[in-house]
Amino acid sequence: MIWTADMDARLRELYPANTNREITAITGWSYYYICERAKVLDLHKGPDARSRACGKTQWTPEMDMFIRQNYERLDNRQIADALGLKLSVTRTRLYELGMKRMQLEYWTEDQVKFLVENYRQIGDLELAEIFESKWPKAKRWTKKHIEKKRRYLKLKRTTAERDAIREGHRQRGVYAEANRRMWQTRGAAKEGEIRYWRKRGGISVFPVIKVDGRWLHWAPWRWEQLRGPVQKGMNVIFADRNPYNRADDNLLLISNAELAKRNSVKSIIGLSDNYVAGILTSGRPDQREIVKQMPDLIELKRNQLLLQRELKEQLK
Template sequence: MKKTKIKYTPQQLEFLRTGYLSMNIRGLTTAFNKKFGSQKTEGQVKSTLKNHSIRCGRKPKDRLITRWRLFTEDQARFIRENYGGRSIAELTVLFNDRFGASRTWQQIKTFVNNRGITSGRTGHFAKGHTSWNSGTKGQGLTTANKRSFKKGTIPPNRNPLGTERICSKDGFILIKIAEKNPYTGFPTRYKHKHVYIWEQANGPAPKGMVVAFIDGDKTRCELDNLMLISRAELLNLNRYGYKDMPAELKPSVLALSKLQVKTWAKEKKL
């Protein structure tokens, strides 16, 4: 079924054209219906304005003033004229005193932000600004902090060597040792405890090898529970879910994993 086109008289269009200069869509619709005894919706009025290329002539930020229910035009003008050189808190107090209102700091802030109103303050020192303590050197206005750390002072909360903690990333035990930290240059660092214990007995692990737990328990860092395996073997054990297997199966799975890695290495050479 074809829709019936709503027609407007020249008088009605002129009313819309004139009224839209000072009213928003809602206010214009109400005024139009009251003037002509009609029942037009906001959507119909908006479509008519668009179809007849009727513009309000206001900038987007200025249009908000007519929609803002908390502030009248006089109040908006007051804010624009008095924000310069003041903070939001100061402006809020001044506004409420002037109009006997109870606007909050946040409401005033939102209003000025939405409309791009600035106070003109930058927060920077102006060129040529003189510091309050300029020229006071040697007059004893300031003294050194008597509680400052002195050379050689050890903070009371410094952890001693041998302190242990659980790593939040991988769950391994870390121990504090007297070894230079390669990242910070500090003379002490935290290191995986199982690696440290292995290195104390056997020296650093060769390239491509890692220290792993025979029973899969990260908290048992005794030397008899540690083994040196290749990264390929470790990867294969993880695929099998080695650490969660029953204890009686682990020796067989470990032997099988090593055999598979050796077989793959030989096949790769062929």
């Protein structure tokens, strides 16, 4: 590209107030040639053009006025959305205008000294409570404040020191109180409330009831309410196998042997993977889990058992 005197004059006119891409759009000249010619002519951008070139937001008096008028009414996100800007850009401008929603409160020498002298004997949560009483601030002291300052100052406790702090907490009943507060926040179950729990590793559920602060199996508890204590070796079950049917006449008292037989019949009828694997590994229970990982073998044996069952029924 050959630059003429008229082109140089035009470039000198446009360069200070426009970005190179804007000049390209105005003149149709190559972006690369504009950059190179500006170096030859020793041209420099004005502050506004430099800001636009690097993507910096150009704040106008109207935008600042909008912020001042709506600072108390809108939060930072809403102001940013209204101006079509990023939240970080809006927050930075608020700081520049002296509009801070939160005033930082820094550690004093006395606070640091107290922490250094006592962190080995007092836990972080207890330290936070002491700080709140001695040096209250707008944003309350928390355990996290103490932890962060300790890490910054590299104040580490030994295992023995941590154990001593925990033992002190236990003796003062701190953990018991923490549990009480936790359940107050979460919402502890009321006396007599009934819930359904799931057996570990299974899909079946069973009802439990809260009595005197403990969770008890609902079926035997209800039986005792109706007919007295359940004798050793006896079990209270749901006659229709439906744990959601808590009608009194659906409760059935059976012995351990009857329960085992009932469960065995259920397994045989269903031919579950566990039942089939048990047959395949008879006398070798340690191999049952391995066999259960072989679905093709399980299915083959299940089909054999079903066929044998059909033949037996036909021969009757």
